[in-house]
Amino acid sequence: MESMGKKKARPRRSFTPEFKAEIVELCRRGDRSVGQVAKDFDLTETEVRNWVRQAQVDAGERDGLTSSEREELAALRRENRRLREDVDILKRATAFFATETR
16 A cells, blocks of 8 residues: 555666757757657656756856856865865864863
């Protein structure tokens, strides 16, 4: 009874940029709907729509962050997190040594 209506989670898949570009091109041609392309290639419709939307942003047809800007933002956030951790460690070390010398 508990498992009724619940789908088994699909393992996370990754796709090459070439594959994504091919799927986006199929959607742009207009021969088939986004839903049909997603179904034909065993993809989720949401993911295909996201790829099409991101391709439009990258082409300047739509407002938003381009793929390269997204990558740069993610790298900067990782660096910022690491630097905050470094500062936190230094603060703790300073507090530790300040109490040791008294």
